[in-house]
Amino acid sequence: MLHTMNRRRLLQASALGTAGLLMPMGLSGSAAAAETLTAVTWGGPWHDGAKVQVQKFNAIKPISIVWELHQGGAIKILPKIKSTWPEVKYDLVNAWAPVWLSMIEEGWLEPLDDLPNLKQVPEKFWTRDKSGRPVTAPTDLANVFWGYRSDLVKKPIKSFRDMLDPSLKGMIMLRSPASYTGLHMVAMALEFGGSERNIEPAFDFLKELAKSGNIGRIASGDVEHINSATTGETAIGFGASTVWQKIAQAGPVEPLHKVAGSKGLKGFMYTQGWSILKGPKSALAKEFANFTLGAEQNAAYAATIAGGPTNVNAQPAPEIARFFYRPEEVDQFAYIADFAVITAELDKWSQRFEAEILPLIRRG
Amino acid sequence: MSGTKRVGDAIFGCSFAALLLLTAALLLLPIVMTTIMSFDNRDFLGRFPPPDVSWRWYRAFFGDDYFMTGLRNSLVLSLIAAVIATTAGVAAAVVLDRYEVPAKALISAFLLSPLVVPTVILGFAVLVFASLIGVTNGFTRLIGGHVILVMPYTFRTTLASLVGIRRSLTEAALILGANEKQAFWDITFPLAKTGIVAGLVLGFALSFEEVSLSLFLFDPASYTLPVAILSTMRAQFNLTLASASVVIMVFIILLVVMLERLFGLDKVIGSGLYKS
């Protein structure tokens, strides 16, 4: 076969090809008169819930959203914001306490004290900046805790010591310290007499756990955890109610957030929600954020992500009740961590984990 | 004596063929698995084999603008980066090969050095540099990074094929009355075409699949297909990934078939002096 490759044909082909590709780009640019915002949130149920929020908001005001998804931890968005500041590529960032703390430190957040619906959210859920003004629109309550798939373990687990059992070889999914900013380690610290201010007991226990050979994988995000649990690779892990709800599709889940008498097996609660970066579109972004705080929207979103609503007039979905608390249980079983301490220590924990614990896991 | 040698030869031939077969199987196995799993009807990742099949993940993939935009961005980016890198790489290779340039070996090593730099480092470095000089556009950053990524390859392949062209041919043209420019475009360039095209194609391919570099440099308006896949992998709990992979594979196969028709894959990969 004669391959008549000459420059003309090559240039023709590539010109046609590129033109063909660029055309749709030009066409889609002339979309409706809807204003565009760029929003970042987690993928999966969070993304689905947010898309519903946008859809409902469109009935009041047409907007179109360019989505970016958190790759595991929301903390990864910080370098991206910093690299272009003061130009903002993101108008709305769905995040949680540790990320907000850094953003407040850097002075990136738009104050939200004039949001009418914010008054329906209890003040203990607000996050304030250095001048005391609220800078977040908390849309849901998350609860993160240890748990396991009961069909994959021989004996029920009721304490951290139980996790050292030899029958659990390779069955534990450990989170990397950056995942949930190390709350799983804070749990261990609490169990053995420490806290986020004194993480040493956690490292002592982690050393024992590593030597036992029971750790099967170290996950840096929810997706790894869920896939590992649904395939039965590991049975025990640490995650949010959203994660456990997903795992429950594959097998029965036993959450360990209401273990009577346990110092460490608690539920770590924090708020998640929209924060708005100071930029040209913050007015529209604020309107949207306010909308999501409304009682009806709040309840619907919380149900989608298997989390707790923050609006006092919103009803929590019944199926997530088992991952949360009745008002009288909160004091006994819930723990609100000091994220200021955690974010200051996180890098050290991460490096210590790499240097002290990972080598033991690899050897075991 | 010849009997044992024939047996020895046969064993050699068989083990050679067996090794080839094994390698082919190893390379193809993951592709086959992914294709099967892309039809899994379950809403979560479960054990193989899938109990129930459907097209749902293909519907999810095509219904999702996210991947389509990423694909488009990747194609445009890689094309632009490959063309720029080929132009620069060919220019440098020609000058270094044809003339006595001072510190030739050093310049050559310098231009090849990005091959040894992990792309994670390159990505971070370019990101920080871009923000320092005020370049915040994601697409611009991506082009900058990808050109550096691809240039060593285009330079390398062009240089390799130029080295094979005997200088006497150029000199003969000059003696016969051609000037430098004519000698290059009419003699050297056509003979080096294989290397140049190979570099272009290689550069395009490497830029197209590059993920860790793009991970640092993209912004919401300009992200590449590998970034879209990796983000989805870390953000979603389902098998849209498998269907996305299969769609990409089909696309690539079509591209390869097109390459074979337009240029002939032989010319693209170069077959050396002794074609059998």
Next chain:
Amino acid sequence: MKPPRGALLLLGVVLVVFAALYVLPISMTVRESFRVFQPARVGGLAGTWTLANYAVLLQPAYLDYFLDTFRISFIATLVGLVLAYPIAFYVARHRGILRTAWIALLVTMLFLGTLVRAYSIALTLGPAGFLIPIARFLGLPPNGLTLTEMVVIFGLLHMVVPMMALTLIGTIGNINPRLEQAAQSLGAPRWRAFLDITVALSTRGLLSGFLLGYALAISSFVIPLVLGRGFVLFATNLIYVRFQDTANYPGGAAIATVMLVLSFGIVYGLTHLVRRRLETT
């Protein structure tokens, strides 16, 4: 021939652009490695100077991570070379549909890219796939270190074999097939002729291919990320955690600098060493 001014100018432009896009950013990263990191902030503090970021790397655990990166990559590249050579030999020496099929496979794999293949391997050799049966067959714990390293090596093979095979096709194509035939007609068995003639003559190409594959393997990020289960880590993964998770740019920059020095040292050192050997024989 002495270069005309136009040619020098052209080369100069290329070098300047290269320096701007490549040397400047990298030198800035090296500079960053000497800055002090303030937790909860993003990046290092301007105007500070410290060696702390390098000091932490002196711990034995980090030595292990670097050793891992270079050791696992070495094994993968070596095995990959052994697998790639027969492919290149077949493609260079034969005609026909099988040859075209091989070329198509290699080019397809190259275009397909590391990410898609890493993910495919994760599916195939992961808990949803064949990991448990393979582990049982080999008598290894499925979630243990050895098997995970093997899976990572398998992933690296997928990346380096097509690359090296494509590079080697030209090398073998430049070796006259008559030499091997001559050796055989002189009485050497096929395998002897193959090893002593063709392989021996391809040493330069083998070295070049090996180094290319090795450079790719040690810089690999996606494969250990996807297949390493979080405890088989390459230097690039450690860098990524610092750049992305903890925003500790100085720490990441320090590992990056060490990695650059080591990579350059090993690649150019090996080249120099083997070239010396080749010249003396």
